[in-house]
Amino acid sequence: MSHELLTALRESTHALHQELDHHPMMALLLQAELTAAAYANTLAWLHPLQSTLEQQLTHLLPTFATNIDLGPRLSALETDLQQLQVTPLQLPLELELKLAPSEGTLAGMLYVLNGARLGSAHIARRLQHTSPHLPCRYFTEANGAAHWPPTLKLLENLAISEYSDCKVAAETVFRWYIKVMNNAQRETVCQTASGC
Numbered sequence: 001m002s003h004e005l006l007t008a009l010r011e012s013t014h015a016l017h018q019e020l021d022h023h024p025m026m027a028l029l030l031q032a033e034l035t036a037a038a039y040a041n042t043l044a045w046l047h048p049l050q051s052t053l054e055q056q057l058t059h060l061l062p063t064f065a066t067n068i069d070l071g072p073r074l075s076a077l078e079t080d081l082q083q084l085q086v087t088p089l090q091l092p093l094e095l096e097l098k099l100a101p102s103e104g105t106l107a108g109m110l111y112v113l114n115g116a117r118l119g120s121a122h123i124a125r126r127l128q129h130t131s132p133h134l135p136c137r138y139f140t141e142a143n144g145a146a147h148w149p150p151t152l153k154l155l156e157n158l159a160i161s162e163y164s165d166c167k168v169a170a171e172t173v174f175r176w177y178i179k180v181m182n183n184a185q186r187e188t189v190c191q192t193a194s195g196c
């Protein structure tokens, strides 16, 4: 089995992942002095990202006849938000995710969505250590062990003609996360400062 595509995806998204996990909105999840308000704010911004990806994949999966189980995480995220008494956010039109539908696009989106489950396990362990009082079903129930192997298999079996769409989709989704988190950061600073 060839890991050529996986290697290419890792190379092309490594720096983007680093930018994202160092982003103030995400990095705070790993900090010892995490407040409930800051945690809830990040979760409220993760909601439209998770929701958009799950919605778009729900349409793409039957079209490309893959037997992948989406394993939605949105209800776990909503349960956490309800406990934190925070309403999920809506993305403005200019922050919508637009990708051409294809099997490669589907594979690239799943690489990011299911790869994030692996990072979630890491975040969950940290949260349980630093902030055991905070609800964290979204991270603890990510279940990467079940969803990562079928994602790797999908990538291994993807036709070479779809590789380009797959890489474009993975990079686009990472860039979209960063753009939304930059917007979130600006709005968060504005809420605490006057004159914005």
Ligand code: HEM
Residues within 6 Å of the ligand: 010, 017, 020, 021, 026, 027, 029, 030, 111, 112, 113, 114, 115, 116, 117, 118, 119, 120, 122, 123, 173, 174, 177
């Ligand atoms: C604070 C935030 C984050 C941290 C600390 C983090 C951490 C990690 C860690 C430790 C891994 C490797 C896990 C393993 O191999 O068992 C990983 C993998 C991955 N993460 Fe993240 N992550 C974060 C956010 C995200 C987000 C928001 C996304 C998606 C938009 C993402 C996408 C991925 C992907 C695609 C992989 C798999 C890479 C591969 O093996 O090819 N991560 N992350």
